[in-house]
Amino acid sequence: MAYAKIENKIVVFKTYEIDKTDKTLTEIPDNVCCGMIQNKDGTFSNPPKKFDEEIFNLRFERNRLLAQTDWWCASDQTPSESRLNYRQNLRDITKGIKTLNDIESIIWPEEPN
Numbered sequence: 001m002a003y004a005k006i007e008n009k010i011v012v013f014k015t016y017e018i019d020k021t022d023k024t025l026t027e028i029p030d031n032v033c034c035g036m037i038q039n040k041d042g043t044f045s046n047p048p049k050k051f052d053e054e055i056f057n058l059r060f061e062r063n064r065l066l067a068q069t070d071w072w073c074a075s076d077q078t079p080s081e082s083r084l085n086y087r088q089n090l091r092d093i094t095k096g097i098k099t100l101n102d103i104e105s106i107i108w109p110e111e112p113n
Contacts, residue, residue, distance in 0.1 A: 004028045009038045010047075054103045055094070062090050069111075082112035 003025040005013035011034050018025055028044065036044040069087055072079040079087075089109035097103055 002028050002030050002032065004032065004034075006038055011036045011038070011044065049100055051100055051103075054100055055097065058097075058103055058106065059094060062093050065108075065111075066090050080112065086110075086112050 003015050003018045004011045005024050006026055011028070011032060014028070014032065014034055015025070032044045035047065037047050038044055066087060069083065071077065072083045072087070086109050093106060093108070097106075
């Protein structure tokens with residue numbers, strides 16, 4: 001078993017060692033992590049996803065993939081049509097995204113050989 005400090009229904013600290021005199025720690029299941037929310041029934045769940053955080057993560061991954069292929073467009077390279085299309089599809093991946101469902105339904109383009 002693990003122990004946690006819970007503030008405002010959020011797990012802010014987790015440990016496997018307990019000081020019996022510390023009354024601020026609550027016994028929790030091992031699979032509970034910091035940042036999880038304690039529900040009314042005593043169970044724990046992840047906090048709800050937020051659109052701003054998820055779109056940031058999507059753009060971060062898109063930019064990482066684009067950076068990996070920047071060399072394709074260097075002045076001494078002639079990128080193939082499939083490589084140019086792949087890069088354009090990455091740049092377009094955030095077009096029309098307005099909801100969390102839109103983000104979760106993203107299909108990433110496949111990198112050409």
